[in-house]
Amino acid sequence: MASGKKFRFMASIKRKEDAPEFGFGNNANNAHQRVLNPDGSANIARLGGNKFSLINIYHALVTMSWAKFFLIVSCSYMIVNFLFAILYYIIDPNAISGMIYSSELQKFEEIFFFSAQSLTTVGYGRLNPTGTFNSSLASIESFIGLLGFALATGLLYGKFSRPTAKLLYSKNALIAPYSNPRFVDKASTALMFRITNARSNQLIEVESQILFSYNEEVDGKLIRRFQRLKLEVEKISFLAMSWTIVHPIDDESPLRDLTKDDFESVDAEFLINIKAIDDTYVQQVYARSSYKWQDLIWNAKFVSVITQANDGRTAIDLRKISTYEIMS
Amino acid sequence: MASGKKFRFMASIKRKEDAPEFGFGNNANNAHQRVLNPDGSANIARLGGNKFSLINIYHALVTMSWAKFFLIVSCSYMIVNFLFAILYYIIDPNAISGMIYSSELQKFEEIFFFSAQSLTTVGYGRLNPTGTFNSSLASIESFIGLLGFALATGLLYGKFSRPTAKLLYSKNALIAPYSNPRFVDKASTALMFRITNARSNQLIEVESQILFSYNEEVDGKLIRRFQRLKLEVEKISFLAMSWTIVHPIDDESPLRDLTKDDFESVDAEFLINIKAIDDTYVQQVYARSSYKWQDLIWNAKFVSVITQANDGRTAIDLRKISTYEIMS
Amino acid sequence: MASGKKFRFMASIKRKEDAPEFGFGNNANNAHQRVLNPDGSANIARLGGNKFSLINIYHALVTMSWAKFFLIVSCSYMIVNFLFAILYYIIDPNAISGMIYSSELQKFEEIFFFSAQSLTTVGYGRLNPTGTFNSSLASIESFIGLLGFALATGLLYGKFSRPTAKLLYSKNALIAPYSNPRFVDKASTALMFRITNARSNQLIEVESQILFSYNEEVDGKLIRRFQRLKLEVEKISFLAMSWTIVHPIDDESPLRDLTKDDFESVDAEFLINIKAIDDTYVQQVYARSSYKWQDLIWNAKFVSVITQANDGRTAIDLRKISTYEIMS
């Protein structure tokens, strides 16, 4: 069917000499596999690396969800607590003075709580260590407790202060009629999608980049190509509202002659890179996402997200970010 | 009245092709609403976002005033303290050993203070938990206390180390006769305002940008335009004194032919972006502000802020930053 | 005497149009006052600012010397300790249970140590609060103690992680014969000084800038001028050894025709800006210094700082950074 046309087209694309490399290689074995995961991470497995180095564990803790993080911290507390309790219990249980118990289980419980009171350094003192071994162990446990909470302090700060942008992307990218006085003779349609800031912080100096990724047949072998698309506006000073990012499909656009079928047959994917400065900590933040050919909508335009708040101020309605209407 | 002239003028403004976008859209429904709030934040409401995500709460705590912050931290301490006290009191009040009381209220008070002593990990020990339930609850409370103070540590550091500039702006912007050898044939007046650093830290590599924002009638509809104004000096290496930021109104300035009435009728606003490096942490800081047409003063010049300190050194008098004198 | 020549010379200096502004104004009232202090801060007093805002106090604590910092932290601990002790003593001294004393002074001492044990949350427990008032006060004191140490944590981290460069500068700047194949026909002498890194961290991407500051008579009034000097090399990738920063005095140099007397009569000062990246935290660091005309040495060259360590490796001897020899 259209595949002959497709590869002919592809062969005619001139890769620009100064195009930045994207670093994904040109491997197209699994052509229908996404290049970027929906969360913007690279869809690539790593073999032979050390997942359990201290720094990788720290990175994992900093980037994981809060629920998972608190679960791990709480469990670590319980486990360390328990391990020390076992040590006290096995080696010299009677050197914990002040215990009140009427069964062996209650005795272990008292030792367990003594362990907790040492680890948190609350040290009420009814339960207190006597003898060289237990006293030593208790001083080690308090020391570990303090280091552990020192670590937790860093992790909590690390998680909160990590520069991340949470952007809302329109669910679809649109290909629609387009006219811009500046591009008047060149482009009659454009590829566009829309972003806004999902958080209440301010994003400034926001830059955008679209990479068009597609399969090309070279010497009978499929390879994956990446090409940067020119944007109407590449940078805005302030993401106060929403920003519709537009690639005018002009004479120089690689999308110029592509039909709907072509996008499918070359397994088109649009990789989105957004770069901005988070105003809270004045830190550079990056966000990545991608649209596959299945996410494209023809002949539609976005509905305005601008509305009026109850207090009369201009407002942006985040729930409408993906809303479009088909043009007649 | 002058509105005919205004729109004629506006229509003649050429928007520069390479002008950076400011990201405010061109919505002019509420023409008399400020674009930027006096504190530099965008005057736009957000609907449908999640104000109560953990990260938004953190950002709110980091950016709020110190008074509010300490109030929230103290109240949180009281509330957690109280909630645990209730739990001890309801479930097993007599398992707190060492209480001294002669009434039910005093008993609750003792339990409340036991709770406080656990939460802060001070754990004097006269009051101490016995029994499985209370001991468990107390070890959870100490754990929460430590995490809470770990969080407070991060928040305090976050609030203090957050890169912010506190600039003093002159209350008014002046439009006044101006001569600069470099611009001698081109500009006879200029728009100017003055800034200085309100803090004792050093600001270096200070950059300035003015955006002129005005209404324009296009096809009978009012839209909001933004245009960058060229500055005499865009960057200084060191904000040691004050800096008078000057836009020479030369032949290419969009302000060239505007009268006092015109500024009002197009609802003029001058958006100020200042970018600098804070020398303490060597971090980029941003400050934003705006002048509306009501803030403009004609035919005035700023009075020097340079004076002499008691020790004979050159000094800058921050209290004079807004002082100007009308030129005769 | 030579002042006629000086001003004639000065008048002939063309200020480059694209010269960056330095932000020091052109005030020359106190011509013999340094522009930069030896530590690189601006020699300017500030009147009317709020020295005691929380953020200015924090900045002061972060930038002050370690000795002063520890003194302030220790004193704050003592003072808060003492104030709480006073409150306990005045209002309800007997509600501290467990005190051992035989005089009023010893009683106050016990209360004072109880206060210390609450503030640090060590809470041994022999001394413990009873009664509503003392128990409340003790829970407030522990809370303040924890917040205080949370603050100290941030301050310690802030002080250590603050991006600062400690550079060693040669004590003098030399003006000496110079030949560089690239500048062979243009420059026969050059202004030079030498820097090296005083710390054991690595400085990379080191950039240098010299501003020549001098008095000029304009319409019978002395004003202060700043002009950037062109350097042989403006940036090096790695400050592994020392770096001799050289301004070739070629035909375009403003120093071209200046005699030794001229430097004095125009009150010459050379402002040095160094910008680098500290490899430990990969942070931009800035260092500033200045040479006055009194610091210039004619016809001298720097002695090499390169030597050999005991283990045979190439070594740099920091003690020789200022050493020069007069050329015959």
Place this chain on the structure above:
Amino acid sequence: MASGKKFRFMASIKRKEDAPEFGFGNNANNAHQRVLNPDGSANIARLGGNKFSLINIYHALVTMSWAKFFLIVSCSYMIVNFLFAILYYIIDPNAISGMIYSSELQKFEEIFFFSAQSLTTVGYGRLNPTGTFNSSLASIESFIGLLGFALATGLLYGKFSRPTAKLLYSKNALIAPYSNPRFVDKASTALMFRITNARSNQLIEVESQILFSYNEEVDGKLIRRFQRLKLEVEKISFLAMSWTIVHPIDDESPLRDLTKDDFESVDAEFLINIKAIDDTYVQQVYARSSYKWQDLIWNAKFVSVITQANDGRTAIDLRKISTYEIMS
């Protein structure tokens, strides 16, 4: 032997006028000493600096290995603990109330554990200080303990959040036949090596630089030269896979006419600078390494590191990063 040729060649190298300086000087006394250590630090000793300034100690703690760090922290805890114990024991041992002992050694042990309980602020309370001296000392010890753990908090966070890249480099650099349509008439061989990210974080905006370092004879004296090599691609957007960094040996390459023997006789070293952004904290990271002439392999090409994971995803096999095959 070939040395005549070598120096003739060397003399013909034109150093580009805009070449960035590398900051290593041109000292070639110990010609066979590496310029960069394998870990990327400069192979230069420093004499006369103060290794024991607070900031240098902090930097050392932040950059040392985790094992060494924990050893130092633990030992410091033990030593401070012990020193305070000695003070209590010498001056007023009986003022520690609650001790249980039957020998002098046990008495010291009790005092030692009291010291530990004060330092960690666990303060069980069986052991507690009485008397002015011991109470004062104990309040100082708790204060020091808190400051110490405040410091440890900062150090732990500093160690984890420090921006570092861990790159895997191919063990060898290859010189191999090469064809690139863009360079078709100019280069038939190229110098290449390969890098990948050893960690699970993302590296973006990765830039690469090769400096060719060699000996040159000038006026009978050996000096060390540094020259930057042009790369096929200098920057990639995303280091998702591996990156083969290629210097095409074209007509303008300083390596153009060099034989295998020449590389040895000029003691060639290739200094590698990699610059990237770590996506976790969005921080600039730097990595350095070098290849000596002994590490060069002729006529070989790298084996692909791309493979397939068990779940069918594209995968990169880190263990193959150095694998090459000799071309027939």
